[in-house]
Amino acid sequence: MTPRPTGPELPRIHAALSAFHRRQAARVVEFPGGFAALDDRYTHSRGNNHLLVDGSTDPEALPERAEELLGHLPYRLVYVIDDEVAAACRGPLERAGYTHAAIYLMRHTGPVPAHGGARHVGLEELRAPASEAWHRFVPGISDEQVHHLVERRAARLGAAEDVRFLAVYTEDGEVASWADLYLDPTAGVARIEDLVTAEKHLGQGHAGRVVDTALHLAAEAGCDLRFLSANKAKWPHRWYGRKGFAVVDTVHCFEKA
Template structure:
Protein backbone atom coordinates (compact mmCIF):
# COMPACT_ATOMS: atom_id res chain seq x y z
CA UNK A 1 0.00 0.00 0.00
CA UNK A 2 1.29 3.45 -0.88
CA UNK A 3 0.71 6.58 1.14
CA UNK A 4 -1.03 8.96 -1.23
CA UNK A 5 -2.00 11.85 1.03
CA UNK A 6 0.16 14.78 2.01
CA UNK A 7 2.65 13.94 4.72
CA UNK A 8 1.74 14.81 8.31
CA UNK A 9 3.15 18.01 9.75
CA UNK A 10 4.24 16.83 13.17
CA UNK A 11 6.64 14.15 14.25
CA UNK A 12 5.75 13.17 17.84
CA UNK A 13 8.00 10.09 18.18
CA UNK A 14 11.72 9.58 17.96
CA UNK A 15 14.02 6.82 16.82
CA UNK A 16 14.58 4.19 19.47
CA UNK A 17 17.59 2.08 20.17
CA UNK A 18 16.96 -1.56 19.42
CA UNK A 19 17.57 -2.44 23.07
CA UNK A 20 14.69 -0.19 24.10
CA UNK A 21 12.13 -2.22 22.17
CA UNK A 22 13.57 -5.62 23.09
CA UNK A 23 11.34 -6.27 26.11
CA UNK A 24 8.04 -5.08 24.59
CA UNK A 25 8.87 -6.92 21.36
CA UNK A 26 9.56 -10.12 23.31
CA UNK A 27 6.24 -9.79 25.16
CA UNK A 28 4.36 -9.15 21.91
CA UNK A 29 5.88 -12.22 20.19
CA UNK A 30 4.97 -14.31 23.24
CA UNK A 31 1.38 -13.07 22.96
CA UNK A 32 1.20 -13.67 19.21
CA UNK A 33 2.84 -17.10 19.39
CA UNK A 34 1.90 -18.57 22.78
CA UNK A 35 2.75 -22.16 21.79
CA UNK A 36 6.39 -21.59 20.83
CA UNK A 37 9.28 -21.96 23.24
CA UNK A 38 11.51 -19.17 24.52
CA UNK A 39 14.31 -20.01 22.07
CA UNK A 40 12.05 -19.29 19.09
CA UNK A 41 10.93 -15.97 20.57
CA UNK A 42 14.53 -15.04 21.37
CA UNK A 43 15.53 -15.82 17.77
CA UNK A 44 12.69 -13.66 16.40
CA UNK A 45 13.76 -10.76 18.60
CA UNK A 46 17.50 -11.18 17.94
CA UNK A 47 17.14 -11.32 14.17
CA UNK A 48 15.82 -7.76 14.23
CA UNK A 49 19.45 -6.60 14.50
CA UNK A 50 20.03 -7.77 10.89
CA UNK A 51 17.43 -5.25 9.72
CA UNK A 52 19.97 -2.45 10.12
CA UNK A 53 21.43 -3.63 6.78
CA UNK A 54 18.05 -3.29 5.03
CA UNK A 55 18.59 0.18 3.53
CA UNK A 56 20.83 3.24 3.61
CA UNK A 57 18.79 4.62 6.49
CA UNK A 58 17.11 2.31 9.00
CA UNK A 59 15.19 3.72 11.97
CA UNK A 60 13.36 1.97 14.78
CA UNK A 61 10.65 4.45 15.71
CA UNK A 62 8.73 4.19 18.96
CA UNK A 63 6.00 5.92 20.91
CA UNK A 64 6.33 5.97 24.68
CA UNK A 65 3.79 6.12 27.47
CA UNK A 66 3.98 8.94 30.02
CA UNK A 67 5.89 6.50 32.23
CA UNK A 68 8.51 6.02 29.50
CA UNK A 69 7.57 2.51 28.34
CA UNK A 70 7.75 1.90 24.59
CA UNK A 71 4.11 1.23 23.67
CA UNK A 72 4.27 0.98 19.87
CA UNK A 73 7.07 0.75 17.32
CA UNK A 74 7.88 0.25 13.64
CA UNK A 75 10.84 -0.03 11.31
CA UNK A 76 11.44 2.65 8.70
CA UNK A 77 13.72 1.95 5.74
CA UNK A 78 14.84 5.01 3.77
CA UNK A 79 16.54 5.23 0.39
CA UNK A 80 16.78 8.99 -0.27
CA UNK A 81 18.67 8.38 -3.54
CA UNK A 82 15.52 6.85 -5.04
CA UNK A 83 13.06 8.78 -2.87
CA UNK A 84 11.64 5.57 -1.40
CA UNK A 85 10.59 4.74 2.16
CA UNK A 86 9.17 1.48 3.47
CA UNK A 87 7.41 1.09 6.82
CA UNK A 88 7.45 -2.39 8.34
CA UNK A 89 6.21 -4.16 11.43
CA UNK A 90 4.08 -1.47 13.01
CA UNK A 91 3.28 -3.17 16.31
CA UNK A 92 1.66 -2.03 19.54
CA UNK A 93 2.16 -3.87 22.81
CA UNK A 94 -0.95 -5.65 24.04
CA UNK A 95 -1.29 -3.43 27.12
CA UNK A 96 -1.41 -0.25 25.01
CA UNK A 97 -3.74 -1.10 22.13
CA UNK A 98 -6.32 1.44 20.92
CA UNK A 99 -4.72 4.45 22.60
CA UNK A 100 -3.24 6.23 19.57
CA UNK A 101 0.34 5.01 19.90
CA UNK A 102 0.38 3.32 16.49
CA UNK A 103 -0.99 6.52 14.93
CA UNK A 104 1.85 8.47 16.54
CA UNK A 105 4.45 6.01 15.21
CA UNK A 106 2.97 6.01 11.70
CA UNK A 107 2.78 9.81 11.66
CA UNK A 108 6.38 10.03 12.77
CA UNK A 109 7.57 7.55 10.13
CA UNK A 110 5.74 9.41 7.36
CA UNK A 111 7.11 12.75 8.53
CA UNK A 112 10.69 11.44 8.75
CA UNK A 113 10.35 9.94 5.26
CA UNK A 114 9.15 13.29 3.92
CA UNK A 115 12.00 15.10 5.70
CA UNK A 116 14.42 12.77 3.90
CA UNK A 117 12.77 13.57 0.53
CA UNK A 118 11.20 10.15 0.16
CA UNK A 119 8.06 10.86 -1.84
CA UNK A 120 7.22 7.19 -2.34
CA UNK A 121 6.12 5.87 1.05
CA UNK A 122 4.72 2.35 1.25
CA UNK A 123 4.05 -0.71 3.38
CA UNK A 124 2.58 -4.15 2.89
CA UNK A 125 -0.70 -5.25 4.42
CA UNK A 126 -2.70 -8.45 4.07
CA UNK A 127 -5.60 -7.85 1.69
CA UNK A 128 -7.97 -9.73 4.00
CA UNK A 129 -6.73 -8.40 7.36
CA UNK A 130 -8.20 -5.53 9.36
CA UNK A 131 -4.97 -3.45 9.30
CA UNK A 132 -5.47 -2.79 5.61
CA UNK A 133 -8.58 -0.75 6.37
CA UNK A 134 -6.83 1.04 9.25
CA UNK A 135 -4.06 2.07 6.83
CA UNK A 136 -6.58 3.18 4.21
CA UNK A 137 -8.13 5.57 6.76
CA UNK A 138 -4.66 7.05 7.21
CA UNK A 139 -4.07 7.80 3.54
CA UNK A 140 -2.72 4.55 2.10
CA UNK A 141 -4.13 2.95 -1.01
CA UNK A 142 -3.63 -0.43 -2.62
CA UNK A 143 -1.15 -0.30 -5.50
CA UNK A 144 -0.45 -3.97 -6.09
CA UNK A 145 -0.61 -7.51 -4.86
CA UNK A 146 1.97 -10.10 -4.03
CA UNK A 147 1.69 -13.85 -3.86
CA UNK A 148 3.67 -16.51 -2.10
CA UNK A 149 3.64 -20.18 -2.81
CA UNK A 150 4.31 -23.03 -0.44
CA UNK A 151 5.03 -26.63 -1.16
CA UNK A 152 2.18 -28.72 0.25
Protein backbone atom coordinates in the same frame (compact mmCIF):
# COMPACT_ATOMS: atom_id res chain seq x y z
CA MET B 1 -7.84 -6.80 -10.12
CA THR B 2 -5.55 -4.67 -7.94
CA PRO B 3 -5.32 -1.08 -9.17
CA ARG B 4 -1.83 -0.02 -10.20
CA PRO B 5 -0.23 3.40 -9.93
CA THR B 6 0.57 5.32 -13.05
CA GLY B 7 4.11 6.20 -14.03
CA PRO B 8 7.25 4.57 -12.64
CA GLU B 9 6.04 4.08 -9.04
CA LEU B 10 5.38 0.34 -9.16
CA PRO B 11 8.81 -0.64 -10.56
CA ARG B 12 10.37 1.53 -7.84
CA ILE B 13 8.39 -0.31 -5.16
CA HIS B 14 9.34 -3.69 -6.62
CA ALA B 15 13.01 -2.68 -6.78
CA ALA B 16 12.85 -1.53 -3.16
CA LEU B 17 11.38 -4.88 -2.08
CA SER B 18 14.09 -6.87 -3.84
CA ALA B 19 16.81 -4.62 -2.45
CA PHE B 20 15.41 -4.93 1.09
CA HIS B 21 15.58 -8.73 1.02
CA ARG B 22 19.02 -8.79 -0.57
CA ARG B 23 20.56 -6.25 1.78
CA GLN B 24 19.46 -7.88 5.01
CA ALA B 25 20.43 -11.40 3.94
CA ALA B 26 23.58 -13.00 5.34
CA ARG B 27 23.91 -14.83 2.02
CA VAL B 28 22.09 -14.69 -1.30
CA VAL B 29 21.82 -17.59 -3.74
CA GLU B 30 20.77 -16.57 -7.25
CA PHE B 31 18.57 -18.62 -9.56
CA PRO B 32 16.84 -17.72 -12.85
CA GLY B 33 14.15 -15.17 -12.02
CA GLY B 34 14.93 -14.71 -8.36
CA PHE B 35 17.09 -15.51 -5.37
CA ALA B 36 17.16 -17.15 -1.96
CA ALA B 37 17.71 -14.80 0.98
CA LEU B 38 19.22 -16.77 3.85
CA ASP B 39 20.49 -16.18 7.36
CA ASP B 40 21.49 -19.13 9.54
CA ARG B 41 21.48 -16.94 12.66
CA TYR B 42 17.69 -16.66 12.50
CA THR B 43 16.44 -20.00 11.19
CA HIS B 44 13.07 -19.53 12.90
CA SER B 45 12.48 -16.31 10.95
CA ARG B 46 10.67 -16.78 7.68
CA GLY B 47 11.44 -13.15 6.91
CA ASN B 48 15.13 -14.03 6.82
CA ASN B 49 14.96 -17.38 5.03
CA HIS B 50 12.90 -17.60 1.83
CA LEU B 51 12.88 -17.42 -1.93
CA LEU B 52 11.91 -14.21 -3.71
CA VAL B 53 10.87 -14.42 -7.36
CA ASP B 54 11.20 -10.99 -8.92
CA GLY B 55 11.45 -11.95 -12.59
CA SER B 56 10.49 -14.68 -15.05
CA THR B 57 11.18 -18.17 -13.76
CA ASP B 58 10.36 -21.80 -14.54
CA PRO B 59 7.17 -22.52 -12.53
CA GLU B 60 7.57 -26.29 -12.68
CA ALA B 61 11.11 -26.08 -11.31
CA LEU B 62 10.21 -23.83 -8.39
CA PRO B 63 9.10 -26.47 -5.85
CA GLU B 64 12.29 -28.48 -6.36
CA ARG B 65 14.36 -25.30 -6.20
CA ALA B 66 12.75 -24.42 -2.87
CA GLU B 67 13.59 -27.89 -1.53
CA GLU B 68 17.18 -27.49 -2.64
CA LEU B 69 17.67 -24.06 -1.09
CA LEU B 70 15.39 -24.27 1.97
CA GLY B 71 15.63 -27.96 2.72
CA HIS B 72 17.49 -27.38 5.97
CA LEU B 73 14.46 -25.54 7.41
CA PRO B 74 11.14 -26.85 8.81
CA TYR B 75 9.24 -24.56 6.42
CA ARG B 76 9.37 -23.37 2.83
CA LEU B 77 8.41 -19.80 1.91
CA VAL B 78 8.31 -18.34 -1.58
CA TYR B 79 7.39 -14.74 -2.43
CA VAL B 80 6.40 -13.94 -6.02
CA ILE B 81 6.10 -10.28 -6.98
CA ASP B 82 4.54 -10.33 -10.44
CA ASP B 83 0.86 -11.34 -10.76
CA GLU B 84 1.31 -13.27 -14.02
CA VAL B 85 4.36 -15.15 -12.77
CA ALA B 86 2.51 -15.95 -9.54
CA ALA B 87 -0.47 -17.29 -11.49
CA ALA B 88 1.85 -19.60 -13.44
CA CYS B 89 3.63 -20.77 -10.29
CA ARG B 90 0.52 -21.34 -8.21
CA GLY B 91 -0.41 -24.73 -9.70
CA PRO B 92 3.02 -26.36 -9.31
CA LEU B 93 3.44 -24.98 -5.80
CA GLU B 94 -0.03 -25.99 -4.60
CA ARG B 95 0.47 -29.50 -6.00
CA ALA B 96 3.65 -29.62 -3.92
CA GLY B 97 1.69 -28.77 -0.76
CA TYR B 98 1.99 -25.00 -0.59
CA THR B 99 -0.80 -22.66 0.50
CA HIS B 100 -1.29 -19.21 -0.99
CA ALA B 101 -1.74 -15.84 0.73
CA ALA B 102 -1.91 -12.33 -0.68
CA ILE B 103 0.01 -9.38 0.73
CA TYR B 104 -1.06 -5.90 -0.26
CA LEU B 105 1.48 -3.26 -1.16
CA MET B 106 0.04 0.06 -0.02
CA ARG B 107 1.33 3.46 -1.07
CA HIS B 108 0.76 6.59 0.99
CA THR B 109 -1.34 8.94 -1.11
CA GLY B 110 -2.55 11.37 1.55
CA PRO B 111 -0.94 14.58 2.81
CA VAL B 112 2.27 14.26 4.83
CA PRO B 113 1.31 14.49 8.52
CA ALA B 114 3.05 16.47 11.23
CA HIS B 115 5.68 14.68 13.30
CA GLY B 116 3.88 12.27 15.64
CA GLY B 117 6.40 12.42 18.47
CA ALA B 118 7.91 8.93 18.10
CA ARG B 119 11.58 8.57 19.02
CA HIS B 120 14.46 6.90 17.19
CA VAL B 121 15.37 3.97 19.47
CA GLY B 122 17.86 1.10 19.55
CA LEU B 123 17.50 -2.66 19.55
CA GLU B 124 17.79 -2.90 23.31
CA GLU B 125 14.80 -0.63 23.88
CA LEU B 126 12.53 -2.84 21.76
CA ARG B 127 13.77 -6.22 22.97
CA ALA B 128 11.37 -6.65 25.92
CA PRO B 129 8.18 -5.25 24.34
CA ALA B 130 8.80 -7.11 21.08
CA SER B 131 9.35 -10.40 22.95
CA GLU B 132 6.10 -9.91 24.83
CA ALA B 133 4.27 -9.15 21.59
CA TRP B 134 5.51 -12.32 19.88
CA HIS B 135 4.29 -14.43 22.80
CA ARG B 136 0.89 -12.75 22.36
CA PHE B 137 0.76 -13.21 18.59
CA VAL B 138 1.88 -16.86 18.57
CA PRO B 139 0.66 -18.76 21.65
CA GLY B 140 3.02 -21.58 22.56
CA ILE B 141 5.97 -20.11 20.68
CA SER B 142 9.32 -21.20 22.12
CA ASP B 143 11.84 -18.87 23.71
CA GLU B 144 14.33 -19.77 20.97
CA GLN B 145 11.85 -18.81 18.27
CA VAL B 146 11.11 -15.49 19.98
CA HIS B 147 14.83 -14.84 20.33
CA HIS B 148 15.34 -15.23 16.56
CA LEU B 149 12.33 -13.07 15.69
CA VAL B 150 13.38 -10.29 18.02
CA GLU B 151 17.11 -10.32 17.36
CA ARG B 152 16.70 -10.37 13.57
CA ARG B 153 16.34 -6.59 13.76
CA ALA B 154 20.14 -6.52 13.88
CA ALA B 155 20.17 -7.82 10.29
CA ARG B 156 17.62 -5.23 9.25
CA LEU B 157 20.03 -2.42 10.09
CA GLY B 158 21.61 -3.19 6.74
CA ALA B 159 18.36 -3.39 4.77
CA ALA B 160 18.37 0.23 3.55
CA GLU B 161 20.57 3.31 3.34
CA ASP B 162 19.06 4.66 6.56
CA VAL B 163 17.22 2.38 9.00
CA ARG B 164 15.37 3.77 11.99
CA PHE B 165 13.42 1.98 14.68
CA LEU B 166 10.72 4.33 15.93
CA ALA B 167 8.79 4.10 19.21
CA VAL B 168 6.17 6.07 21.09
CA TYR B 169 6.41 6.12 24.87
CA THR B 170 3.72 6.53 27.51
CA GLU B 171 3.94 9.24 30.16
CA ASP B 172 5.26 6.53 32.50
CA GLY B 173 8.15 5.78 30.16
CA GLU B 174 6.88 2.50 28.69
CA VAL B 175 7.22 1.65 25.01
CA ALA B 176 3.64 1.74 23.73
CA SER B 177 4.00 1.25 19.96
CA TRP B 178 6.85 0.85 17.50
CA ALA B 179 7.72 0.27 13.83
CA ASP B 180 10.66 0.05 11.42
CA LEU B 181 11.39 2.80 8.89
CA TYR B 182 13.59 2.02 5.90
CA LEU B 183 14.81 5.08 4.00
CA ASP B 184 16.55 5.07 0.63
CA PRO B 185 16.88 8.77 -0.23
CA THR B 186 18.93 8.01 -3.35
CA ALA B 187 15.93 6.20 -4.84
CA GLY B 188 13.43 8.46 -3.09
CA VAL B 189 11.68 5.45 -1.52
CA ALA B 190 10.69 4.77 2.09
CA ARG B 191 9.14 1.65 3.58
CA ILE B 192 7.32 1.30 6.91
CA GLU B 193 7.08 -2.19 8.41
CA ASP B 194 6.35 -4.19 11.57
CA LEU B 195 4.02 -1.73 13.27
CA VAL B 196 3.13 -3.17 16.68
CA THR B 197 1.35 -1.83 19.76
CA ALA B 198 1.79 -3.34 23.23
CA GLU B 199 -1.41 -5.06 24.33
CA LYS B 200 -2.19 -2.84 27.30
CA HIS B 201 -1.76 0.29 25.17
CA LEU B 202 -4.06 -0.70 22.32
CA GLY B 203 -6.71 1.73 21.15
CA GLN B 204 -5.02 4.85 22.50
CA GLY B 205 -3.69 6.33 19.25
CA HIS B 206 -0.06 5.31 19.73
CA ALA B 207 0.24 3.44 16.42
CA GLY B 208 -1.05 6.45 14.53
CA ARG B 209 1.65 8.61 16.10
CA VAL B 210 4.34 6.14 15.00
CA VAL B 211 3.05 6.08 11.42
CA ASP B 212 2.75 9.88 11.35
CA THR B 213 6.34 10.18 12.52
CA ALA B 214 7.57 7.69 9.92
CA LEU B 215 5.76 9.47 7.08
CA HIS B 216 7.02 12.86 8.24
CA LEU B 217 10.63 11.66 8.49
CA ALA B 218 10.40 9.95 5.09
CA ALA B 219 9.20 13.13 3.41
CA GLU B 220 11.87 15.10 5.27
CA ALA B 221 14.51 12.71 3.88
CA GLY B 222 13.30 13.36 0.33
CA CYS B 223 11.42 10.08 -0.14
CA ASP B 224 8.45 10.95 -2.34
CA LEU B 225 7.35 7.29 -2.57
CA ARG B 226 6.28 5.88 0.79
CA PHE B 227 4.79 2.41 1.15
CA LEU B 228 4.16 -0.59 3.40
CA SER B 229 2.81 -4.13 3.15
CA ALA B 230 -0.28 -5.61 4.81
CA ASN B 231 -1.86 -9.06 4.78
CA LYS B 232 -5.01 -9.02 2.64
CA ALA B 233 -6.78 -11.45 4.99
CA LYS B 234 -6.31 -9.35 8.13
CA TRP B 235 -7.81 -6.06 9.27
CA PRO B 236 -4.81 -3.65 9.47
CA HIS B 237 -4.96 -2.79 5.76
CA ARG B 238 -8.31 -1.09 6.43
CA TRP B 239 -6.73 0.96 9.22
CA TYR B 240 -3.89 1.93 6.90
CA GLY B 241 -6.48 3.05 4.38
CA ARG B 242 -7.80 5.52 6.92
CA LYS B 243 -4.23 6.77 7.35
CA GLY B 244 -3.98 7.69 3.67
CA PHE B 245 -2.57 4.46 2.18
CA ALA B 246 -4.00 2.90 -0.98
CA VAL B 247 -3.47 -0.61 -2.36
CA VAL B 248 -1.31 -0.47 -5.48
CA ASP B 249 -0.26 -4.09 -5.96
CA THR B 250 -0.21 -7.58 -4.47
CA VAL B 251 2.73 -9.80 -3.57
CA HIS B 252 1.95 -13.51 -3.56
CA CYS B 253 3.17 -15.65 -0.68
CA PHE B 254 3.39 -19.44 -0.93
CA GLU B 255 4.20 -21.41 2.20
CA LYS B 256 4.60 -25.04 3.21
CA ALA B 257 5.22 -26.02 6.83
